Amino acid sequence: MQAGRTVTRAVAVPMARDWRGLLLISPTLVYALTMLAAPLALLIIMSLWTQDVIEIRRTISLDNYRQVFTEPLYRVLMARSLLIAGVVTLVTVLLAYPIAYFVAFYGGKRRGMWLLLITIPFWTSYLVRIFLWKVILGYNGVLNSGLLGLGLIDQPLTFILYNANAVVITLAHAWAPFAILPLYVSLSRIDHSLLEAARDLGDGPVRRFLRITLPLSMPGLIAAVLIVFIPTVGDYVTPRLLGGTDGLMIANMIEVQFGKANNAPLGAALATSAMLIVASVALLFLWLNQRSLRRVG
């Protein structure tokens, strides 16, 4: 119904309006073209060139891509990036959902305050937060000395820093607000009378959640997953600072190729491949989102 209305309106609008619209967005458009599309095109072209010791050979070949998809190291890094991103997403969403749920359903008049509090982690810089986690999780860190002091452990825990766990903990914390906000939006839009109707028809709290709340918050859930997953796959600061060698991810390798290894075309191919993989995952989720939106809307 909605779609039908949009289509008829689009047909009825005179052409002049389209041009005015274009004019309106032109600064953004120019910016997007120069800062996003152009570099992207450059990156893709570069990924087809080859590095020949000191100079770049500008003949088109798929050699780099062959390397990316056959070299075990790259495959391991790519798989690890997806795995870490998957775990980070899972942990973040599992933590964020109850918080969003609480604020949406029990926030009352203080909703605004709760949402403000949730954004507090953003008041400090990204790097500061990473170093904070370093201090907390370190060998002589807050967590270990606390646990030692309480006599709960005899030796400092080592599995929490300089490995994938540390990356997951830090990123899950960093992304939490990004996941909470879309979840909050979709949860707070749920009409309470729907929950009462479900209750009236015999459902207890668990069934109500599974049959009403969860399906109706699906758009927010999928948005949260996308928002966390996409940037995490490509993150390189956190794994670099907290990941040790086991926690390195694909973006760290891309950085190495552009820097120390001095093989920009291979780096470009790695970047492009990572982007394609993330894009296909994202498209899958967007498709799921469309479906759930259509059912909910």
Added chain:
Amino acid sequence: MSNQPIIQVRDVAKYYGDEPALAGVSLDIMAGEFFSLLGPSGCGKTTLLRMISGFDVPDRGSISIDGVDMAGVPPNRRPTNMVFQSYAIFPHLSVAQNVAYGLKRLRLGRVETKRRVEEALALVALEGYGGRQPHELSGGQRQRVALARALVMQPKVLLLDEPMSALDKKLREQMQTELRRLQRAVGITFVLVTHDQEEALLMSDRIAVMFNGSIAQLDSPEGMYRRPVSRQVASFIGMMNFLRADIASIDPSGATVNIEALGSALLPGVSVGKPGSATIGIRPEMLTMLYGDHATAERVFRGKIVDTEYYGDLTLYQVRIDDTATVVTVSMRNTAGRPILQAGDRTRIGWGAESLVLLDPLESAK
């Protein structure tokens, strides 16, 4: 309809802050009857309905349904189902899935569930709509889905909170008739909340009129209309002329009252109240405009029309009674050959003592 009460409400009160939303309500609702809670906005109708359904808990008093005390019984365990004002149709489920929602838990099996859903949809004249999504339905159809979803559970009591307030006049009238027909067909007790007096009169076996968290009168539609107990009820149900009066005497034959502008009258059978001031009510249709000089009535007064409101099937006249400042409303059906009189015309109005209602015996008319 039987004489067995299915819902017993005893001294139920609910306070929001210091203000009582319900100030100690007691009533019995009979099995199989169509019962309406009628009253102005904010009088506590929804509050009472939510107590019966279990969504709210009374601060005081008790409610029992079918002989079982409902204290501590959550809504999902009560033998009631509710049709919500907003319908509360699940947007992510099809019409059939909506109707089947409560049946799922009963594990009836696919075939039986499907049969019951189709039966319920047929009952509300929505055969073949099972596959539709809620956003593909009109307001009236949504309301019927909500109804089917509740009826399919075969509750002992169906609670309806202003189910027709979102519909346009035409559709609302159609749904009122359908709902009444449906209630007779299924024999389930219906408790309807409404602020529309016509709706309550049209549909109910009995009506409870509420003001400020209390029941002002509980009666059949006819009793409510003919014998309102107070000025407040009288003016809420239909139209009523109010005239100041003095009760001169009360004896076994009735009460003798002196009514402003009309003179003295004997109200047979009235034995309540005591001498003093009171209010007399008379419905506009109980006053008859006498056409021609020969027409006559038990009692007659003369007056001048000050305003005419033409409604097609009937006309309302504002008539100022001669030698007084009192203006009364007279309603006349526009039957064949009856002229429509205009402001300024003189007229004679006939009335009878049996159509007078004595109200608020100790309260004076304002």
